[in-house]
Amino acid sequence: MSDDPVIRVRALRNSFGEQVVHEDLDLDVRKGEILGVVGGSGTGKSVLMRSIIGLQTPDEGEVTVFGEQALDRDETEAVEIRKRWGVLFQGGALFSTLTVAENVQVPLREFYPGLDLALLDQIAAYKIVMTGLSPDAGPKFPAELSGGMRKRAGLARALALDPDLLFLDEPTAGLDPIGAAAFDELTRSLQKTLGLTVFLITHDLDTLYAICDRVAVLADRKVIAVGTIDELLATDHPWIQEYFNGPRGRAAIAGKEKAGLND
Numbered sequence: 001m002s003d004d005p006v007i008r009v010r011a012l013r014n015s016f017g018e019q020v021v022h023e024d025l026d027l028d029v030r031k032g033e034i035l036g037v038v039g040g041s042g043t044g045k046s047v048l049m050r051s052i053i054g055l056q057t058p059d060e061g062e063v064t065v066f067g068e069q070a071l072d073r074d075e076t077e078a079v080e081i082r083k084r085w086g087v088l089f090q091g092g093a094l095f096s097t098l099t100v101a102e103n104v105q106v107p108l109r110e111f112y113p114g115l116d117l118a119l120l121d122q123i124a125a126y127k128i129v130m131t132g133l134s135p136d137a138g139p140k141f142p143a144e145l146s147g148g149m150r151k152r153a154g155l156a157r158a159l160a161l162d163p164d165l166l167f168l169d170e171p172t173a174g175l176d177p178i179g180a181a182a183f184d185e186l187t188r189s190l191q192k193t194l195g196l197t198v199f200l201i202t203h204d205l206d207t208l209y210a211i212c213d214r215v216a217v218l219a220d221r222k223v224i225a226v227g228t229i230d231e232l233l234a235t236d237h238p239w240i241q242e243y244f245n246g247p248r249g250r251a252a253i254a255g256k257e258k259a260g261l262n263d
């Protein structure tokens with residue numbers, strides 16, 4: 001892991017009408033880490049992600065990705081940066097009228113329009129298997145898949161362009177505990193194998209304990225703390241204490257100790 005930030009956000013401000021969501025928000029995401037992003041509902045986790053990937057234009061601030069300014073770029077430059085990341089939106093966000101394989105091919109067709117069909121099929125098949133789906137999932141439509149399979153299909157699409165950086169928005173939401181743990185394990189193993197940097201929004205305490213290298217906490221319109229869970233626990237912010245030391249936080253620690261992951 002290196003200390004070079006892959007994502008650098010400075011003095012970010014986002015608002016919707018009178019509602020100020022972020023004010024003077026700073027954040028660094030280091031190369032090769034899984035950074036968990038937590039915060040109460042409506043604190044602006046998704047808006048932060050959208051600002052970084054260019055789906056939301058902030059009022060003020062600076063966003064750098066891979067050392068390049070991510071805001072105010074012309075379309076050609078923006079495309080070059082977008083090729084280097086993949087995004088799994090909440091719920092998977094698959095196109096319902098396309099098969100899983102066709103969904104995975106969407107970014108390939110968008111960014112590399114010249115690829116021939118056989119190659120598109122090969123790449124899609126490879127990504128599908130890589131995320132733990134059976135090859136039979138390729139010709140299926142999203143409605144024919146379970147929630148967990150849809151998440152994996154969304155992940156296969158996010159990995160289509162061999163990204164360096166992966167954005168995951170609540171990837172385990174709606175999954176049963178076993179499915180969620182399996183998805184966490186998949187995220188960790190892909191991150192290690194592919195050398196990914198991961199920006200992971202979650203409410204899932206088990207995910208934070210199981211796979212996140214550091215956690216950033218959003219509250220009061222900014223990132224109020226970022227660090228390992230032990231470092232966060234050493235702060236006295238009431239929301240952080242309540243979150244990690246509340247009943248669910250304690251259950252997550254107990255679960256981790258039981259699974260022998262504390263080594």
Ligand SMILES: Nc1ncnc2c1ncn2[C@@H]1O[C@H](COP(=O)(O)OP(=O)(O)OP(=O)(O)O)[C@@H](O)[C@H]1O
Binds near residue numbers: 016039043
């Ligand atoms: N396009 C938009 N127009 C108006 N308000 C918006 C828009 N997008 C987000 N907001 C508001 O910004 C705030 C932050 O939203 P965001 O979705 O980022 O929260 P979040 O932290 O991801 O919440 P959750 O954990 O519930 O998913 C919310 O109050 C939301 O209503």
